[in-house]
Amino acid sequence: MNDIRKTKARLIEEHEKLQIEIAEHKRAENALRESQSHLQGILLASVDPIITIDERGTIATVNPATTQIFGFEAIELVGQNVKLIMPEPFHSEHDGYLDQYLKTGEKHIIGIGREVIGRRKDGTVFPLHLAVSEMRIEDRRFFCGIIRDISDLKRVELELRQKTEQLEAANAELQDFAYVVSHDLKAPLRGINMLADWIATDNADALSAEGQENLVLLKKRTRRMDLLIDGILKYSRIGRQALKLEQIDSHTLVRETIDALAAPQNISILIVDSLPLVEYDVVHLLQVFQNLIGNAVQHLGKPSGEVLVSCCDVGNFWEFSVRDNGIGIEEKYLKQIFKIFETLSKPGESQSTGIGLALVKKIVEQHGGTVRVKSVPEEGSEFIFTIRKQERPT
Amino acid sequence: MTNKLPILLVENDPVDIMSVQRSLEENNVLNDLSVVGNGEEGLAFLRKENPYSAAFRPGLILLDLQMPRMNGLEFLKIVKSDDQLKRIPVVVLTTSQEESDRFESFDLGVAGYIIKPVDFHKFVDVVRVIRLYWTLSEQSPN
Numbered sequence: 001m002n003d004i005r006k007t008k009a010r011l012i013e014e015h016e017k018l019q020i021e022i023a024e025h026k027r028a029e030n031a032l033r034e035s036q037s038h039l040q041g042i043l044l045a046s047v048d049p050i051i052t053i054d055e056r057g058t059i060a061t062v063n064p065a066t067t068q069i070f071g072f073e074a075i076e077l078v079g080q081n082v083k084l085i086m087p088e089p090f091h092s093e094h095d096g097y098l099d100q101y102l103k104t105g106e107k108h109i110i111g112i113g114r115e116v117i118g119r120r121k122d123g124t125v126f127p128l129h130l131a132v133s134e135m136r137i138e139d140r141r142f143f144c145g146i147i148r149d150i151s152d153l154k155r156v157e158l159e160l161r162q163k164t165e166q167l168e169a170a171n172a173e174l175q176d177f178a179y180v181v182s183h184d185l186k187a188p189l190r191g192i193n194m195l196a197d198w199i200a201t202d203n204a205d206a207l208s209a210e211g212q213e214n215l216v217l218l219k220k221r222t223r224r225m226d227l228l229i230d231g232i233l234k235y236s237r238i239g240r241q242a243l244k245l246e247q248i249d250s251h252t253l254v255r256e257t258i259d260a261l262a263a264p265q266n267i268s269i270l271i272v273d274s275l276p277l278v279e280y281d282v283v284h285l286l287q288v289f290q291n292l293i294g295n296a297v298q299h300l301g302k303p304s305g306e307v308l309v310s311c312c313d314v315g316n317f318w319e320f321s322v323r324d325n326g327i328g329i330e331e332k333y334l335k336q337i338f339k340i341f342e343t344l345s346k347p348g349e350s351q352s353t354g355i356g357l358a359l360v361k362k363i364v365e366q367h368g369g370t371v372r373v374k375s376v377p378e379e380g381s382e383f384i385f386t387i388r389k390q391e392r393p394t
Numbered sequence: 395m396t397n398k399l400p401i402l403l404v405e406n407d408p409v410d411i412m413s414v415q416r417s418l419e420e421n422n423v424l425n426d427l428s429v430v431g432n433g434e435e436g437l438a439f440l441r442k443e444n445p446y447s448a449a450f451r452p453g454l455i456l457l458d459l460q461m462p463r464m465n466g467l468e469f470l471k472i473v474k475s476d477d478q479l480k481r482i483p484v485v486v487l488t489t490s491q492e493e494s495d496r497f498e499s500f501d502l503g504v505a506g507y508i509i510k511p512v513d514f515h516k517f518v519d520v521v522r523v524i525r526l527y528w529t530l531s532e533q534s535p536n
Contacts, residue, residue, distance in 0.1 A: 179492060183460070186489055190512045191409035197514040198416070226512045 049147040052135075057081045057098055060142060069149055071121030082145075087119040110134055110143070115150065127154045171240055178236040182229050189229070193222040231355035234287075235340065238362045243281045250285065250320075251275035254309055257289045263297045266304035273310045276318055279390045284363045291356040292322040292383050301327030305380075317369065317386040325380035334373055360385070399453025400426035404436040404469065405487070406461045413514065414456065414487075417521035428452065433464025437472060440479050452482060454528065457504075459488040459495055467495070470502045481534045485524060 043050055049066035053059050059077050067073055070085050077084070083094045100106070108114075113131040120126070129148040134141065200207065200215045207215075251274060258269045278285070289309075296307040307324045329337065340358035360383075364371045368388045375381035401418075405411050411429055418427060428449065430436045436455075439446040455473075459466030466486065473479045485506040486499050499507050506524070511517050 183489055186512070187407065190489070190510060191407070193512050194409050194413050194514050194517075198412070222512065 048149075049145075051077075051082065051145045051147070052142050053082045053145070054143075055098065055102060055141050057083060057094060059084075066147075069120075069147065070118065076121075085119055087117055087125045090116055091119075118147065118149075126151045174236065175240055178233055182233040185229050186226065189222055189225055193219055193226075196222070228355070231359065235355055235359050235362060238284070238359070239366050243284075243367070245279050245281060248278055248280050248282055248285055249275075250278050250311075253282070253285060254289050254293075257286060257293060258309075261290070261294055261297060263307075267297055267300060267307065268305075269293060269297070269307040269309070271309045273312070275309070275311050275320075276313075278318060278387050280367060280387060284367070288360050288363055288385065289322075291360050292385075295356060296322055296324035296326065296381070296383075299326060300324060314386070316389055318389060319384060319386050321382055321384045323380060323382040328377040328379055328381050329373070329375040330377055331375075334375060337373065338371070398425060400428055400450050401454045401456060402436065402439060402452035403427055403429045403456045404431075404433065404461070404466065405429065405456070405458040406431040407458070410458065410510065413510075413517050414521070416514075417518045420518045421522045421525050423521070423525055425453070426450075432461045433466065433469030433472075436469050437464075440473065440482075453533065454524075455482055455484045456487050457484050459486060459490050459499075467498055467502070470499065470504065474502050483528075483534055487520075 043061075043063040046063055046065050049069050050063045051059060051066055052061045059080055059082050062074050062077050066077065070077075072085070081094075083091045086094060097108070101108070101110070109130065110132045113129060116128060116130050117125050118128045127150050129150050131146045131148075133144050133146075135144055136142070196215050196218045200212055204212070251271065254271055254275055258271075261269070263269055293307060293309065302325075305325045307322065310321045310323070312319050312321075338357050338361045340355055361371050364385045364387075369386040371383065371385040373381060373383050401423075403411065403414055405414065415427060418425075428439065430439050435446075436457075438444070439449050440451070442449050457466050457470065466488070470484065470486075473482070473484070480503070483505040484503075485508060486504050487508050487510055488495070489510050490496075491509060496507050506527075508520055508524075511520065
C-alpha cells in the first residue's frame with residue numbers, strides 16, 4: 001500500500017516539475033520568437049540594404065531593401081558571391097580583400113566604413129556608403145554589410161563644388177576689376193588736379209577772383225572724387241578679403257578713435273559703459289567706429305551737442321550704440337541712408353561721400369551682426385550695431 | 395641731391411612727368427632730369443644704346459610701375475639682375491596700392507615705394523623727402 005502511495009506522490013511531484021519546465025520552455029520560446037520577430041522587423045523595415053556574407057563572400061541573407069536598391073530578388077542573391085553587386089575594380093578585388101583580412105586581421109573597412117560603387121541588376125552603377133561589421137555564430141564567422149545609397153548626396157556635393165568654383169572665379173574677376181577701375185579712374189583725376197593747381201599758380205595775375213575761385217571749387221570736386229574711388233575700392237574689398245580676427249579691447253579702440261577724430265570743443269564724445277573684449281577684424285572695427293562717431297560729429301547740425309557710445313549684453317551678442325542729440329534724420333530717409341552713395345547733405349556742403357554707412361553695414365553684416373538706426377528729428381539719432389560673442393569660453 | 399648725377403624718370407603720363415619736373419624745381423633740385431616713357435627705353439638709356447649713346451649714368455631712378463610695352467616690375471627685374479646697373483638706387487613712384495606690387499618691388503630691392511598723391515603740394519613734399527634722404531645718404535658706389 002505504502003509503495004503505491006509513495007510512487008503516486010513521486011509521480012505527481014515529477015509531473016508538477018515537468019509542468020513548470022514546460023511552462024518555462026514555452027516562455028523562453030515566446031521570448032525567443034518575440035526577439036526574432038523584433039530583429040526580423042528591423043531588417044524588413046530598414047530602408048538600407050543589409051547583407052550578410054560568409055568568409056568566402058557567399059551571400060547568406062539579404063533584406064527587402066536590398067531588392068529595392070539593387071533590383072535583384074532575394075533568391076537571385078542568396079548563395080551567390082557578393083561581388084555580383086560590385087562593378088570593377090571591386091568585383092575582381094573583393095576576393096583579395098577577404099583573403100587579406102582573414103590572413104592578417106587588418107581592418108580596412110570593418111568598423112570604418114567606406115564610399116564605394118555598387119552595381120544594380122540592370123547593370124547601372126551608383127555611389128554608396130558601405131559599413132561592414134564582423135559577427136560569429138557558434139564557430140562560423142560572418143560579415144554584415146549595411147549599405148546607404150549616396151547618389152543624391154554626391155550630386156549635391158558636385159553642384160556645390162561647381163557653384164563654389166564659379167563664385168571664386170567671379171570673385172577673382174571682381175577683385176581685378178575693382179583694382180583696375182580705381183587705378184584707371186585715379187590717373188586722369190590726378191592729372192586734372194595737378195593741372196588746375198598749375199593754372200592757378202602760373203596765371204595768378206591774369207585770373208580774376210572768380211576764375212581763381214572756380215579753380216578752387218574744381219580741386220574740391222576732384223578731392224571728392226578721389227575719396228569716392230577710395231570708398232568704392234574699400235567697399236568692394238569687404239567680403240572678398242579673408243577676415244583677420246583677433247581679440248580686441250573695444251574700449252581702448254573707441255577711446256583712440258575719439259582722440260584721433262579731434263572733434264571741435266562744442267561737441268563732447270563720451271563712452272558711457274565699459275566696452276567689452278570682442279573678436280573682430282581690427283581694421284574693420286576701426287572703420288565702423290570712425291564712420292559712426294565721425295558721422296555723428298559731422299552731421300550734428302546744432303551749435304553744440306554730445307555723442308554717447310555705449311554697449312549692452314544681449315545674450316549671444318554685444319549691442320553697441322552711438323547716439324547723438326543732433327538734428328536727427330527724417331523717418332522717410334532712414335532706410336536709404338545705408339545704401340551706397342546716399343548722402344543727405346548737399347553736394348559741396350561736406351566731404352561726405354555717401355559710402356560711410358554702406359561700408360558700416362557691409363562690415364557689420366560680414367561679421368554676422370546687424371545694424372539699424374533710430375531717429376527723432378530735432379532730438380537726435382542712434383545707430384545700433386551688434387557683434388556676435390565668441391563661442392568658446394574666455 | 396649732393397651729387398650732380400642725373401635723375402632718370404621712367405614714366406609715360408605727361409602730367410605726371412610735369413609733376414616731377416615742377417616738384418624738383420620747387421625743391422631747388424638742379425640735377426638733370428632725363429625722361430623715358432617705358433621700360434624698354436629705360437634699359438636703352440641705362441645701357442647707352444641708340445638713341446641714348448650720350449647718356450650719363452643716373453644717380454637715381456624714379457620708376458612708375460604702370461607703363462606700356464615693358465612695365466615697371468619687368469624693368470626692375472632686369473636692372474636688378476644686371477651687375478652693371480643693380481647698384482643704382484630705384485624709388486618706385488606709383489598709383490598702385492596693391493600689396494603684391496609693393497612686396498615684389500621690395501623683394502627686387504627698391505630703395506623706396508611711394509604712392510603718387512593726387513594733390514600737387516603733397517607731391518612736392520614727397521620729392522622734398524626724397525631729396526633730404528639722398529642728401530644724407532652716402533652715394534651708391536659705381
